[in-house]
Amino acid sequence: MKLHEYQAKNLYAKYNIPIPKGRIATSASEARRLCEELGGKVVVKAQVLVSGRGKAGGVRLVKTPEEAEEVTTSILSMKIKDLPVRKVLVDEAISISKEIYLGITNDRAAQKPVLIACGAGGVDIEEVAQKTPGKIAKMEVDSLLGLRDYQIRDIELSIDLPRQFWRPFGEIIYALWKVYTDCDATMAEINPLVITADNHLVALDAKIVLDENALFRHPDLADLRDIDGEDWAETQGRKFGVSFVKMEGDIGCMVNGAGLAMATMDIISHFGGKPANFLDIGGGASSEKVASAIRLILADRNVKAILINVFGGITRCDEVAEGIVRACRDVASDVPMVVRLVGTNEDKARQILSGASLVYADSLVEGAKKAIDMVRKEDK
Amino acid sequence: MKLHEYQAKNLYAKYNIPIPKGRIATSASEARRLCEELGGKVVVKAQVLVSGRGKAGGVRLVKTPEEAEEVTTSILSMKIKDLPVRKVLVDEAISISKEIYLGITNDRAAQKPVLIACGAGGVDIEEVAQKTPGKIAKMEVDSLLGLRDYQIRDIELSIDLPRQFWRPFGEIIYALWKVYTDCDATMAEINPLVITADNHLVALDAKIVLDENALFRHPDLADLRDIDGEDWAETQGRKFGVSFVKMEGDIGCMVNGAGLAMATMDIISHFGGKPANFLDIGGGASSEKVASAIRLILADRNVKAILINVFGGITRCDEVAEGIVRACRDVASDVPMVVRLVGTNEDKARQILSGASLVYADSLVEGAKKAIDMVRKEDK
Amino acid sequence: MSILATNKVRLLVQGITGNEGLFHTQQMMAYNTNVVAGVSPGKGGDWVLDGKVPVFDTVKNAVEVTGANASVIFVPARYTADAIFEAVDGGMELVVCITEGVPVLDMMRVKEYLKGKTTRLIGPNCPGILTPGEVKIGIIPGNISLPGNIGVISRSGTLTYEVLYSLYKEKRGVSTCVGIGGDPVKGMNFVDVLELFEADAKTDAVVMIGEIGGNDEEMAAEFISRQMTKPVAAFIAGISAPPGKRMGHAGAIVEGRSGSAESKIEKLKSNGVKLADYPEQIATLI
């Protein structure tokens, strides 16, 4: 689960990481007032849960309250990668003498947390990482032992940080480590962490991704979820307990298991079709969940056919069948469906579906081909 | 560093371990008032930093305020193993249905913390441990991972604790573990932990020993040291930064290093003498420290000769020699001294001591024999 | 005997009294797996499945009484790390963790704890192990596989079944199928299991089922080219998946260009592995 920049900054501030003075605004007039309060020179930053807002014009330096109002009006009317901007963060402007990158994430290869720092922070950090990987300092941390002081010193040495900043920088690294472990983050980042013109360290931007699996330990953080700021279909999917990602095609898919769901999309693509979504109903789905999933697929007007592919293990095919029947009854739709059901209670499922107007498939290949044919017929 | 029972109980209470209602009293009238407040039936417990107070009559159940006053008068006039009793703890009396032993300490063999429990707690626990070791449950804990829930369940199973008490008992074990680690204890004990007649768990007694080496992390706990309640000479020794233990003999010893100090005592005993003390001046002692150590030895009127044995490595023999000269100047004493100095700056030391009326020895054996001879002469 | 487990295993089920634990214990026993005990804190002394399996409060206790040497875990995610630690402390040689949704920080701690210990961990979030006709530890359906000489390793759940089923339809037998799970931090990975298959006399070829994310498949490709003498065929799911939601710059810096289906497929192909375009094709490649 991603947090907004302002939420992440509030969290960092609790751990004594210095952040710029700033507040959130949901209207242009509010932004104008905040700009006055903060002394006139501020940065107005769109709060959206995708990256690339800077390049999209969602971050603007302004010098007067009037300008703040004007810019905020424009930002609040933007969509960035399909997501509407509903809030802006108004931060005091800071004179920067140096930008540092600092982040902690889970390194899958090492199976450990890894601390990353670079003396050349900012938006081009990934380019730096690719072109001059030697400039990036990485430090794996033993999660039982925790981050130790000497590891921080090693990082500071590696990025050639002038010694006068070792102490405050070390405190920030340690605080970020605490945020990362205390909050079960999978990623906690400060980019840039700046050295100001008067030699202070300030976290100018903040990014945190929390481990969805660990939210049960953090009800307060779970409450920070901004449903309005997320993709609608994904939010719906989470509500029903299914994993959903919208795509650009026209064949809706409903599958049990993430790997099989991807394979189903792959096979549609392989034979020339275009999947409209990724949808994993998980293991042991109820008929109700199945029905909700189908309704979610049908909410996408591009969908011209649906391919249901279920390999019943924990999941019972008869439950899936009942869900299909229920969805067909509830939603008035003429989108054709191809159904492939194998495994637990497969025979019972066939019986339940015997009355419905569905196309059956015995194999995944057959199912994919039939769905593609339907779309082609439709297109004619 | 040992804490008093009442100090340990206060600490336990901070970690939500249930303790009896009770308060400290330093006079009989105070104890009487506390007894009234607590409803009449109380236990009056001598607060001394040695064990065996129960057998010495330092723990008494009383039924009236008058009796409390009387008993307290008597306890406050006692000495237990040479230590005067200056305070009593007045605790409400508890009806006991079962006594449990619970403790955590460092297991040298395992090099780990070990949790110990027994369904038969109380004063005879060590006898239980020797006669029926099977009744004692032990659980080693990984100090990086910490105590885990299943280990607590294993302990509960091992001592056949009725399941109704698993939850509260588990919470107490976990709290004791927190005390042990948070406070750098080397031992934290509840004996007995009782199940009351109405099925509650209460820590009836409490014992904590803190790691002297870790007190720098716990200034608040270091302040709990009760200097009046300790052996005078040990306290003095700590003040000067030397390790001192009084014994029953007549040959005072001053040595650098604990092992060599013990070996010096052993060799005195081996040749028929009796050491008056253990005294380790540590490594790199200053002349001032040496002088203080000699004064401490001379404070014991039984001392009839002193054997100084220093093997200079970090410790410089000339510093030691200057300390000896200084002590001889400051204290008017006719106790004879045998000096054996080897190692760093040995020659310089001999020069410094050339004027003093001392007996020299080249080896430890020679030194011990000469000191024994001196005492024998004295005794004639 | 194939790899990891035999019918001599003395299996313990952690979380045996839950719905899933109970159902799959029944299934494993129906497959003649030697389930000797269950663990469910607070329920020690009970017996489940018509009095066939005794339940204990702790792993230690279960081991003392039944001599269990392997464990399969069905406990809820919030208790899973503790269950794994308990299994390791209990001396299990093999731990198969089925539970999904385990916090990644918990798993990183588990991995540190496992260092220097002899316990082998499969999972979490995995379907477990099936040696057709002999033993089943986990939830892989038993009726879609025949005994044979093909080793199967998969990061996926139902996709594994799909591949097993396609082998089954072609009457191709399997030595052992190991579902290692798709979580970012987990027990054994592709390389660990490939090593076992390479050494296993009953296995003549290996099928590997991967998916996007991480660089396990890339590591496997290198291992195959360096150490494997047996042929390997693979399917990688996710070539048409939307670009992963990367975790900030940090994820990009750590993972670099690896992780995409293209990267994995290319790396595997260039190291001599035959790639299937879709799951059912795999039976034709070995």
Added chain:
Amino acid sequence: MSILATNKVRLLVQGITGNEGLFHTQQMMAYNTNVVAGVSPGKGGDWVLDGKVPVFDTVKNAVEVTGANASVIFVPARYTADAIFEAVDGGMELVVCITEGVPVLDMMRVKEYLKGKTTRLIGPNCPGILTPGEVKIGIIPGNISLPGNIGVISRSGTLTYEVLYSLYKEKRGVSTCVGIGGDPVKGMNFVDVLELFEADAKTDAVVMIGEIGGNDEEMAAEFISRQMTKPVAAFIAGISAPPGKRMGHAGAIVEGRSGSAESKIEKLKSNGVKLADYPEQIATLI
């Protein structure tokens, strides 16, 4: 080459800029020990001892530049655990920790962390290692020992010197002297070092210096009877010491009757070890 270290060692001194660190570095270098670097956080870039030894901020940095493979630690007690972790992470083969007063909980954590790692730790609160005429890592005076064939292990500091000196006076040479330190939780113990002496071609007999407390000597006695072919002579200090201040019942339960000088002497004697009545006697026993 005797045990643990040779004159090929590339030694790092952690805490080199402190009084003790600096003094003993000088002493070690005077003994021709190959000191390649020092570590002192915040002082990286300095040079000490007339520009002979470069100082680094971290062990990692020192290793990168100088290839150090062993470390001796003189840092204050409150930073010692961190210094050991750093040395282990820095890949040191041998760490000798001189510092005394390290909290026991810190050392228990160190011991857990060392599991499964190859680093050998000596100490803390120990005088270190001396291979007469070859190499000195620590603070054992170099001028009271001759090269020879007797291995010496000791839990004590100055008592070790006493024994070395008595061997010296009898012209008996020493292969290596290892002061393992007297702390309750420490790196290598008697058994670990006895094992090395048993395997060392340069060592023909071993002198062991123990003291009251713990059961290291008892374990050593068992090891000697089971595994040692070389003769062992011992001195145990503390037979006339006051009865130990036991830590509550817990200490008594854990340690039982072991720990006293009598227990140790009896156990060693009954396993074929010759016991000295006083330190100077030991030279006559081997």
